[in-house]
Each structure stands twice: as C-alpha cells, then as structure tokens.
Amino acid sequence: MFVKTDDLIDLLAQDSAPTWRLRSLLAMALAVGIIIAAILFFVGIGFRPDISEAVRSNRFLFKFVVTVSLAVTAIWVTLSVGRPGGSLAHRGLALAIAPALLACATVVELLVLPENQWMPRLVGHNARFCLTLIPLLSIGPLACLLAALREGAPSSPGLAGAVAGLAASGIAATFYAANCTDDSALFVITWYPIAILIVTTAGYLIGSKLLRW
Amino acid sequence: MTTSSQENDWAVWMRAAMTGDAGAYRQLLVSVAPHVRAVARSRCRRLGAPESEAEDVVQEVLLTIHLKRRTWDQSRPIGPWVAAITRNKLIDVLRRRGRRVSVPIEEVMDSLQAEDQTSELSAHEIDTLLGHLKAQQREIVKSISLNGNSIRETADRLQMTEGAIRVALHRALKTLGALYRSNVRED
Numbered sequence A: 001m002f003v004k005t006d007d008l009i010d011l012l013a014q015d016s017a018p019t020w021r022l023r024s025l026l027a028m029a030l031a032v033g034i035i036i037a038a039i040l041f042f043v044g045i046g047f048r049p050d051i052s053e054a055v056r057s058n059r060f061l062f063k064f065v066v067t068v069s070l071a072v073t074a075i076w077v078t079l080s081v082g083r084p085g086g087s088l089a090h091r092g093l094a095l096a097i098a099p100a101l102l103a104c105a106t107v108v109e110l111l112v113l114p115e116n117q118w119m120p121r122l123v124g125h126n127a128r129f130c131l132t133l134i135p136l137l138s139i140g141p142l143a144c145l146l147a148a149l150r151e152g153a154p155s156s157p158g159l160a161g162a163v164a165g166l167a168a169s170g171i172a173a174t175f176y177a178a179n180c181t182d183d184s185a186l187f188v189i190t191w192y193p194i195a196i197l198i199v200t201t202a203g204y205l206i207g208s209k210l211l212r213w
Numbered sequence B: 001m002t003t004s005s006q007e008n009d010w011a012v013w014m015r016a017a018m019t020g021d022a023g024a025y026r027q028l029l030v031s032v033a034p035h036v037r038a039v040a041r042s043r044c045r046r047l048g049a050p051e052s053e054a055e056d057v058v059q060e061v062l063l064t065i066h067l068k069r070r071t072w073d074q075s076r077p078i079g080p081w082v083a084a085i086t087r088n089k090l091i092d093v094l095r096r097r098g099r100r101v102s103v104p105i106e107e108v109m110d111s112l113q114a115e116d117q118t119s120e121l122s123a124h125e126i127d128t129l130l131g132h133l134k135a136q137q138r139e140i141v142k143s144i145s146l147n148g149n150s151i152r153e154t155a156d157r158l159q160m161t162e163g164a165i166r167v168a169l170h171r172a173l174k175t176l177g178a179l180y181r182s183n184v185r186e187d
Helices: A005-014 A021-044 A056-083 A088-112 A115-123 A129-152 A157-177 A185-210 B004-018 B020-049 B051-067 B081-094 B103-112 B121-130 B135-146 B151-158 B162-184
Strands: none
Touching: A005 B020, A005 B051, A005 B135, A021 A056, A021 A129, A021 A157, A056 A088, A056 A157, A056 A185, A056 B020, A088 A157, A088 A185, A115 B004, A129 A157, A129 A185, A157 A185, A185 B121, B004 B020, B004 B081, B020 B051, B020 B081, B051 B081, B051 B162, B081 B151, B121 B135, B121 B162, B135 B151
C-alpha cells in the first residue's frame, strides 16, 4: 500500500477522532430493532383478546421467561463473537439456558397433563402463524444487529450472523408470544424452534457474506 | 508473546486513542508494528514468500487495527486482540497471493516479539491501491503520509477546512480497507 509503513502510521494517527465502542453500537441496534418489532406488533397483530386473564396464567408467563432469556443470552454472546478472536468458547454455554428452561417446562407439562391432551396441545391452533410471524417480526432486529456487526470484526462471520439471528428471533418470539393463545410448553418446544431456526439460518447465510472484514 | 508491561502500554495508549488522543495512538501503532512484522516475516519465510508480502501484511494489519479499534473490549488484554487480527489478515493476504495457509493462533501469540527493521514496498503496489481513491482523497493521503504534512497544512494547501480534510481522510481509509477485502473476494 505504502512505500514505508511509517507513512501509513502517520496517516492513521491523523484519523484519531473518538469512536463508538462496539458495545454501544450493538445496544443502539438492539433498541432500534426492538422498536421496529414493537411497531410491527402493535400495528399488525397486537395482544391476544384475553390478555388480561392470560397474564394470570403461569403457562403464558413462562413463555416470556424462555423467549426473553433467549434474547438476552444471544445478545450477550453476540458481543463476544462480534470481535476478533471471539468464539463460542467464551460465552457459548449461555445459549443453553433458554432450551434448558423450555425442556424443564416440557417435562412438567407432560407430568401434569393427561396423556390424551398431549397431541392437541402440541398441535395447537397457531402453528402457521408462529412459523410466519416470528420470522417476520425478527427482520427489523436482525437487520439492525447485522448492521452494527458490520462495524465489528467477527473471527467467524457466519457464526456471528447466526447468533444475531438467535437474538433477533428471541425478540420476535417475545412479541409473538403475547399474541399467541397456545401456551403449552408442548406447543412452544415444537414450533418456536422451527421459526427460530429459519431466522438463525438466514442470519448465518447473510452474516457469512456481509460480516467479512 | 509480548511482555505484559508492553501490553499494558498498548492498552493505556489504545484507551487514550479511543478518546481522541492522536499522540498516544501514534505510539501504539509504532510499538505494535514491529511485533506484527516479526510474525509476518517468519510466516512468509517459512512459505518462501518475498519480504514485501510481509510488509503488506503489516500495513493491512495496522489499517485493520485502525478501522476496527472499536472492537477491542477494554476489560480484556489487548495482545490476543492484536494477535487475532494479525492471524486473520495474514491468512487473507497469503490466500490472495494464491498460497494455501493455515495459521495456528498459538503460533502468532508466541512469535509476537519485536524485530525492528522495515522493508519497503515497490512503487507499483502503492499506485495500484491508492489509484482507486478519488482524486481529492488521494491528494490528501499523499499530502499527509508521503509529504508529512499535518491536517492543518493539508487544509491550507488544498483550501479546505480541517473538518473536511478529516472526513475525507476517514473515508479514504475506509475505502482502502474495503479495497483489500474486495481483492480477497476476487479469487
């Protein structure tokens, strides 16, 4: 590039305006992404009709324990995999929290529900909405997170994109769960992961192209 | 591996640099360059690549450190961060030159030790990359780097404001980083 590396250093040292930290950029992307998803939610689908009764149901509330923990852990891991040298080795284990919580709830559900209720609860009434609305609601958050990660430098671009996809689908699933009337853990563990996988795969594919540096 | 006192210096300088301290930033780059050079040279020697390739790596690593300095987590040591960038760019540059490479990170960490002679790149290399910049950006880059002018002197000479020079310089550096990347993708 330059005859002397010192010439380059002179140049770089002159461009030393204070910069935004990656953490702040991701925080901003997160906020904007949530706002976009919220607008889409309130304009497009809104709360379920019986929301005032639903909030007294443990099954309904537990959906948010799972989706919020997915969003929080995935954002935390994004912060690590978005940097040079970052890998799942540092924080990846945190991603097991949300699936573990959901698995426990599923076991409890199987214990308390009579067997003839298992299939009807699993199939539910909203599978098709679940599979379309979660990916739709996650588009805004995913776009924002990927835009912020472009300012990062992930050692593995695909991985960073995938983890951003997990975070985005955690946000989307949180909104969707407030609309969906299927509250059984059997429904959640069957359909939510499929929707989340779609978003995560999209994140992986876009990330491996867009997040190179 | 670098000594911890040296890494401490780097961390202190980088923290200052992130708040806009150009002097500290310069010290950091001057101090990091020989370490990156040592790694790049030993790797190129082993692959039988010419010395100019090593200097190319050094410059690309410094440019990347610059463009991606926001990604250093200030609560973590800075040495591994520099090593990760060095490794990544080493692979890019050597791959671009059509070499098959794998660079274990441990090796980069181990051989981040000083070796202090610079080598020069051919004039042809400079022109190919800088040639892609807009005329005004190229003028600013040459004024500051090759002629050693300050931002103010450059502004006076080109009859622009210092702010405009800073913005143009920043864009030029981002463009150079992108040019490197597109070179990688072509093959």
